[in-house]
Amino acid sequence: MENIYVTSPSLPPLEEYQEYLASIWQSKKLTNYGPFHEKLEAELSQKLGVEHLMLTSNGTLALVIALQEMRITGEVITTPFSFAATTHALHWNGIKPVFSDIDPQTYNLDPAKIEAAITPRTTAILPVHVYGTPCDMEAIGKIADTYGLKVLYDAAHAFGVEKDGQSILNFGDMSVLSFHATKAYNTVEGGAIVCKDAKTKQRLRYLQNFGIADELTIVAPGINAKMNEFQAAFGLLQLKYVDGEIDKREKVWNLYDSLLDGVPGITRPARVPRVRANYSYYPVLVDGEAFGTDRDGLYQRLKEDKIFARRYFYPLISEFPTYRGLPSADRANLPNAHRVADRVLCLPIFADLSPEAVQLIVGIIREIALGQ
Numbered sequence: 001m002e003n004i005y006v007t008s009p010s011l012p013p014l015e016e017y018q019e020y021l022a023s024i025w026q027s028k029k030l031t032n033y034g035p036f037h038e039k040l041e042a043e044l045s046q047k048l049g050v051e052h053l054m055l056t057s058n059g060t061l062a063l064v065i066a067l068q069e070m071r072i073t074g075e076v077i078t079t080p081f082s083f084a085a086t087t088h089a090l091h092w093n094g095i096k097p098v099f100s101d102i103d104p105q106t107y108n109l110d111p112a113k114i115e116a117a118i119t120p121r122t123t124a125i126l127p128v129h130v131y132g133t134p135c136d137m138e139a140i141g142k143i144a145d146t147y148g149l150k151v152l153y154d155a156a157h158a159f160g161v162e163k164d165g166q167s168i169l170n171f172g173d174m175s176v177l178s179f180h181a182t183k184a185y186n187t188v189e190g191g192a193i194v195c196k197d198a199k200t201k202q203r204l205r206y207l208q209n210f211g212i213a214d215e216l217t218i219v220a221p222g223i224n225a226k227m228n229e230f231q232a233a234f235g236l237l238q239l240k241y242v243d244g245e246i247d248k249r250e251k252v253w254n255l256y257d258s259l260l261d262g263v264p265g266i267t268r269p270a271r272v273p274r275v276r277a278n279y280s281y282y283p284v285l286v287d288g289e290a291f292g293t294d295r296d297g298l299y300q301r302l303k304e305d306k307i308f309a310r311r312y313f314y315p316l317i318s319e320f321p322t323y324r325g326l327p328s329a330d331r332a333n334l335p336n337a338h339r340v341a342d343r344v345l346c347l348p349i350f351a352d353l354s355p356e357a358v359q360l361i362v363g364i365i366r367e368i369a370l371g372q
């Protein structure tokens with residue numbers, strides 16, 4: 001068998017992309033809000049069920065710009081159980097991250113813990129819909145309203161996710177998506193910000209294009225975070241196929257669920273009811289004693305068979321050298337996050353992962369569980 005990685009990107013048919021490339025060669029419009037960019041923005045907004053969406057060069061700069069537009073300063077309450085970019089975006093804005101613990105069932109920021117982390121310097125909450133599981137948006141919204149805080153959702157994992165038939169991207173003040181190659185929908189690299197109104201989107205556009213309003217007017221110290229025409233054209237094709245790809249992921253997911261059923265020491269995060277998922281990740285928690293080996297043991301054993309599962313998200317962001325000195329990074333403040341980070345392993349899942357590969361992976365897991 002070939003190497004099996006935790007994910008493998010979906011790509012559109014090459015011939016279709018070549019046609020789009022020919023059109024770029026003809027127009028010589030390579031970037032700066034070309035026709036593919038404008039079309040993708042419109043089609044994505046419609047597809048995702050949001051009104052105001054701005055494309056960006058990647059998800060990290062989308063987070064940086066969103067924080068700037070909202071003029072968020074001081075302290076922001078966030079989760080340590082995420083990809084590095086979530087907290088780094090705060091750092092790049094000179095904002096102090098305040099880590100708060102996660103819910104042991106969903107692995108998302110626990111709303112019940114947020115209030116205790118609020119200080120006079122708190123200006124916002126930065127939650128993550130980790131693995132595409134929706135946060136408790138109602139509870140987070142209530143806290144934000146009570147204390148006058150902004151909410152920026154890191155929705156990098158949440159492409160197309162709906163709760164009660166509504167896009168979860170419409171909650172909070174803004175949401176940020178990532179279209180990196182490893183995500184459920186990709187534009188090679190890319191991202192987007194979902195915001196509430198056209199004026200906000202206009203200011204976000206200034207910020208992503210050096211602050212340029214017109215030839216003579218630079219309204220803000222903006223950065224360069226535009227999506228180019230090659231990414232946008234690629235993204236338009238991806239959009240045609242993404243539903244089919246997510247359906248294929250769901251089949252892989254269901255096969256794992258049925259084959260892993262009853263394996264001692266292997267548990268899964270809770271599924272939030274009334275959610276349309278995107279099946280991006282397949283995390284399991286490994287309880288070393290009940291299972292027979294700990295998470296790292298399973299990770300190594302799979303590697304021997306060229307199966308490259310990943311320990312998303314370990315180590316916690318609060319353990320990085322940049323952040324571990326913060327008072328909120330103390331282990332005692334984050335017991336659930338540590339418990340999950342020490343046990344979690346994301347098994348391979350992608351549209352073209354074969355049933356045989358899933359059987360092979362679960363076969364190894366069952367062998368360990370039986371062999372103890």
Ligand SMILES: *Cc1c(COP(=O)(O)O)cnc(C)c1O
Pocket residue numbers: 058059060061082083085086128154156157177178179180189190191
């Ligand atoms: C991927 C990811 C990002 C960053 O997105 P890029 O497009 O790679 O810059 C941010 N937050 C989370 C949770 C992510 O997984």
